[in-house]
Structure formats: structure tokens, C-alpha cells
Amino acid sequence: MTAPPTATLPRVERLTPRQQMAVDCARCARRLGMAGQVWGEVRHRGLLFRLWICAPECPPSLTGGVA
Numbered sequence: 001m002t003a004p005p006t007a008t009l010p011r012v013e014r015l016t017p018r019q020q021m022a023v024d025c026a027r028c029a030r031r032l033g034m035a036g037q038v039w040g041e042v043r044h045r046g047l048l049f050r051l052w053i054c055a056p057e058c059p060p061s062l063t064g065g066v067a
Helices: none
Strands: 037-044 047-053
Touching: none
Parallel strands: none
Antiparallel strands: 037 047
């Protein structure tokens, strides 16, 4: 199932190899594991890349200090 278009897709050359191979989320770079959804497909140098993102959405960032 393809996710609704929420933003423009990133350029493939700016993604890490793990994001290009659908090991990590193409949006937040966290490990996908068994959950994920297709964000979209892009072509780079004649090759088709299917970009995967966290499902149902990327978890919030864990920035900040611990009390």
C-alpha cells in the first residue's frame, strides 16, 4: 500500500545506502524492522528505487535531556 503524498520525495543520492535498500526509513532514518509502508518510487541513474517509511508514521524525535 502506498502512503498518501505528504511531501516531495527526497533525492536518492542524499539518502544513506540503508535508506536506499529499505532497511531504514527514508524520512527519519530509523530502522524499519517489520513495519513500514511505501512512500513512493523514484528513478536515479535509470534505476527504480522504492522508498519506505515508518508505518503508520515516524515516531517523534528523542532530542532533549533526561530528567
